[in-house]
Amino acid sequence: MLDSKQSQYPPLPLVRTWVWMMIESDNPDIREKGKSNLIATFGSLAKANDYVANQLASNK
Structure with a gap:
């Protein structure tokens, strides 16, 4: 089950794109x-x- 706070954020690939930008x-x-x-x-x-960091750690 997704944490309700985490689910309000965009997907990790989009966030990583913004960081790259x-x-x-x-x-x-x-x-x-x-x-x-x-x-x-x-x-x-x-x-x-x-x-x-949390998303990357939880995907290991």
């Missing part, structure tokens, strides 16, 4: 869009990081 893109507009998507969804980059 923020870190790897050469385009400043794409970097900002990735960052703003993460903050809008999770409230902070730290919470987004925690979500990704």
Whole structure:
């Protein structure tokens, strides 16, 4: 059963795409869009990081 808090977040591949956009893109507009998507969804980059880490740990 999915945790109700986890189910409100987008799927991990989408979140990882936003992280890639923020870190790897050469385009400043794409970097900002990735960052703003993460903050809008999770409230902070730290919470987004925690979500990704927890998802990766639970998929092992």
